[in-house]
Amino acid sequence: VACGHPAPVLLGAGPAREVAVAPGPPLGIGLVGVDPPQRTVVPLGPGDRLFLASDGVWEARDATGGFYPLVTGLTALAGTPSAGLPEAVGADLVRRGYQVRDDATMLVLTPDPGRPAPR
Structure with a gap:
């Protein structure tokens, strides 16, 4: 569920890619006449990771205003291990001259290797 935040990014075989999720209103806003958020299931295989970030990361801007x-x-x-990926993204932002102007929350989800993937 993406309630007012950008889509997650799937890291697996090949280049990273955004995962299509049904948009929903931000959490805590009870809008009359708006359908509740719809759940999206993202199967993760061995070695896959799902990277979630708040809009502060997505909307960090460089000196020209670019995202x-x-x-x-x-x-x-x-190639960065999951535990260090949020810190690596933060360091990349700084190294490349981007400024974070909003909350910057990052989370990496990995499948449990002992549990079968959902169908």
Whole structure:
């Protein structure tokens, strides 16, 4: 569920890519006449990771006002272990001259290797 936040990014075989999720209103806003958020299931295989970031990461800007290219950055950082990936993205933002102007929350989800993928 993406309630007011950007789509997650799937890191697996090949380049990183955004996962299509049904949009929904931000959490805590009870809008009359708006359908509740719809759940999207993203099967994760061995070695796959799902990277979630708040809009502060996606909307970090450089000196020209351009947004941080998160998907491209994650493709370049794909070899980084999951535990260090949020810190690597933060360091990449700074190294490339982007400024975070909003909350910057990042989360990496990995499948449990002992549990079968959902169908």
